[in-house]
Amino acid sequence: MNMKRLLSIVAMLGLSGLGLNLAAQQTPSTPSQAGSMPQQQQTDATDPQQSARSFEGKIMKSGDKLVLQESSTQTAYQLDDQSKAKQFQGKDVTVTATLDSSTNTLHVVDINPANSK
Secondary structure (H helix, E strand, O other): HHHHHHHHHHHHHHHHHHHHHHHHHHHHHHHHHHHHHHHHHHHHHHHHHHOOEEEEEEEEOOOOOOEEEEEOOOOOOEEEEEHHHHEEEOOOEEEEEEEEEOOEEEEEEEEEOOOOO
């Protein structure tokens, strides 16, 4: 009886493993998917540059760090380039940056005075 149970567990594991192997083989079977797989990984690696966007708000002091207080969401973002931000302290700016959402840090590409309308 115990041996039967062991065999059924082994058989189930084998079948599920076979299913995973079949699924893995089928996924890149189309040439367009297979060709784009490495490019997708490359895109992920360079994604921060591609996702740079503008954040509008005011450069403010938070503790001993300068942050961008975004005007539309009232979210305070850490700034990785404190020296560039320092000259805009207390001013409305547009920051072009990529967002590291895990740390809520903006990787600054550029900071410019906000356009006064």
